[in-house]
Amino acid sequence: MKILQGQGVSKGIEKGTLYFYHRVSAVVEQQMAQDPAAERARLEAARVQAMEQLEAMAERARAQAGDDAAILFETHAMFLEDEDFTGAMDEQLDEGYTAEYAAQQAGEQFAAMLAAMDDPYMQARAADVRDVTGRLLNILTGVAEGGINSEVPVILAADDLAPSETIQLDKSKILAIATQGGSGNSHTAILARTMGIPAVCGLGDALSEDLDGQEAYIVGETGQLVFEPDEETLAGLEARQQKQAEMRVLMRSMVGQKDVTLDGREMMVYCNIGSPEDIHAVLANDGQGVGLFRSEFLYLATEDYPTEEAQFRAYKQVAEAMKGKRVVIRTLDIGADKQVDYFHLNKEENPAMGVRAIRICLNRPEVFRTQLRALYRASAYGKVAIMFPMITSVWEVEECRRACREVMDELTAEGIPFNPDTELGIMIETPAAVFMAEELAELVDFFSVGTNDLTQYTLACDRQCSGLGRFFDPHHPAVLRALKAAADAAHRAGIWIGICGELGADLELLPTFLAMGIDELSVSPSAVLPLRSAIRKSTAAACTLDLLKG
Amino acid sequence: MKRFTYVIQDPLGIHARPAGLLVKAAKEFADTTITLTKEDKTVKGTQLMKLMGLGVKTGDSVTVTAEGASEDAAIAAMEQFFKNNL
Structure with missing residues (x-):
């Protein structure tokens, strides 16, 4: 047995025969041209032809792999139009060198400049410049590109x-x-x-x-x-x-299909994500929406409060990528247990019950306002929903709604587009929210249950405490009864209720959730397929609430 | 000469794509010279690779100038461009 270890950059497993790609690269020598004017014309013709090829490839990439892949070739075409690049080629031609040598020298000069930068993204762009140069050389020398000469993959x-x-x-x-x-x-x-x-x-x-x-x-x-x-x-x-x-x-059997039980009950299967990059995994697993987009990454990754603009971009990116599917974005959910220095939060003995999440936002209207403005601005680019965490009281939701109205008035006055019907929801993660669910449901468009915190607060079990073992039981009837009470209140008010905590992916509890009439489950992207498969094998009418018995 | 200073918001900084768009926008003003300065390095707005070579990252402050016949229109277009794309 022999194992070669590298860096896995794209997932999956395959068995096959190794085929070495033979690049037929043009050999370029430092040569003086016989006829400088002819060299200039050759190089210009090659440049135009290369641009045409790149435009065709951009179209092909767009069809095969989407806009992101196409941009790459468009960038390559722009390199060929760059006046410094063409200028560097001209300099070589002026010295009397051949078109091949001029292209190669200019390409190396800029590839070396990018490769020397301390930013890995820019270093990787050196390969792009070499790629473009190679294209020019292939055209000039008439070398065909290498292909795969094999019958089987x-x-x-x-x-x-x-x-x-x-x-x-x-x-x-x-x-x-x-x-x-x-x-x-x-x-x-x-x-x-x-x-x-x-x-x-x-x-x-x-x-x-x-x-x-x-x-x-x-x-x-x-x-x-x-x-x-x-x-x-x-x-x-x-x-x-x-x-x-x-x-x-x-995957093939489920792509694009609705998630329904055998007796026709529909369940929305959404994904939890922590940054815009996670959207690839959502799409790859055919998630029907984003049920929880944690906005904390914006705050944790910076050394100062993220600006409205930076937030707007991140939200817009996700909203656009989901193409009209729902994206529930949770407003900042940090507390003394998460280190964000610039918030200057006081050290707390018991951060789980301290100044955290919505409490910070309501105490610091400016921080809240910036995030709400970014969220509403992003609402013009997709189906954004806003969710407030750690709610315990009716007045908190009223204050959140007031803040939203103020932001909408500002945006209207400034002529900035947004969706005035953006859904507002709250997290149900405290026993207080469960007891007040009736009244809270009248104020919002949806509930989403954070089962980890609901378990912690209902059972008085600190999530961080390692010795609690069997006492920290998310299947505890008290937790499940709390869920049922919230679901009943939501349905009486005609709003939907979802679960975005880890429990959502717990297949053992799926029948219980179906029996309660939970409308949405938001899970990590990798849990989507097993969950969908289980839903499609279930019969909602046969599900019981047996687990709620004490 | 007109100028403004802008702090880059885009998480990737001036990467290839916005650099390309910026060059396109700058070329609209043939009678005006647009420059970008980061620290002690200055490049023209029409120089794609040199622009990438500035290595402008998120949070960096860049100064943009416009000088020439259409400098008012050019600086306004640049400000809008930075706000929308960077």
Whole structure:
């Protein structure tokens, strides 16, 4: 057995034959041109042709992998229009060198500049410049791009793949990608993820051409390339493959379908996310919406209060990506247990019951206002819903609503677009909110139950305390009865109720949730498929509330 | 000459895509020179790779100037561009 370890940059497992990608690169020598004017015309013709190719590829990428992939080629086309780049080529031509040498020198100069920057994103752009230069050289020298000469799909191996190479290759021939260089930031990684094929980068020299034609397993999750696995390893790999195959079948059977039980009860299956990047996982798992977008990442990642603009962008990005599906964004939910220095929160003996979440917002209207403005502005770009955490009293919700109205009035006065019917909801995570659910339901458009906190506060069990073991029981009838009381109040008022805590993904409790009439379950993206599958096998009418008995 | 200073809000800074859009916007004003300055480095708004080479990150402060026949329109367009894209 032999295992090569790299960095897994796109998930999945495949078994196949390693196929080395042979790049036919143009050899460029430092040569003086016979006819300088002709060289200038050749280079200009090649530049125009390269731009045309890139435009065609942008269209192709847009169709295959979406706007994000297309932007890449549009950027390449812009490099070719850059006056410094063309200027650097002109300088070489002025010296009397050939078109090939001029293109190569100019490309190297700018690739080196980007590679020397201390920002990994910019370093990765050096590959883009080299890619564009390679395109020019191929056109100038008439070299065709390398393809995959194999009848069956292969694991494509290469030193590193340029984005234009990845997009031109026949996808039906590629099972997975393994490269010596590259990183999670590289376009190859991004494209592999978008296309849903496994990829492992950074394998180094260990990925040598001697391995060409050998059979291997590639595992994106672990970043491994496994040759001749021993029995135990093989069993693990096959189990993983089996699971992936099952998931794919599941996925295919469920994509785009409503989540209904056998007797026709509909359940909304949404996802919990912590940052805009997580949206890829939501879409990959066919989540029907975002049931909880934690806005804390904006506050935790910065050294000062995030501006309205920075927040607006993050919210807008998610709202747009979900294309009209609901995105529930929770206003900031921090407290003394989460370190955000610039909030200058006093140290508390018991942060779970301290100045946290909505309490901070109501005490500091400016912080709240900034976030609400960003949220309402984003509401013009998708189906945004706003959710307030840690509610215990009717007056708190009234104050939140007042703050929303003020923000809407401001935006109207400033002529900034927003959706005035943006849904407002609250989290049900305190016993007080359960007792007041009747009145609270009259003030909002939805409830979402945070089961972790509801368990903690109902059972008087600190979530952080390690010794509580069997006392901290989210299945406790008291917790489930609290949930039922909130659900009944919601339904009497005609609003929907969801669960966004960990309990939502607990398949053992699914029948209980169905019996209560819970309308939405929001879970981590990876839990979506098993949950949907379980819903589709359930019969709501046969579900009971037995677990609520003491 | 007209100028303004702007603090970059975009989490990625002036990365490839906004840089490309900025160049396009700057080229609209052929009779006016638009520049960007970060610390002691200045580049023209039409220089795509040099613009990326500035390495402007989120939270960085950049000064934008416009000088020429359409400097009023150019600086207004730039301010709008930065607000919308960066």
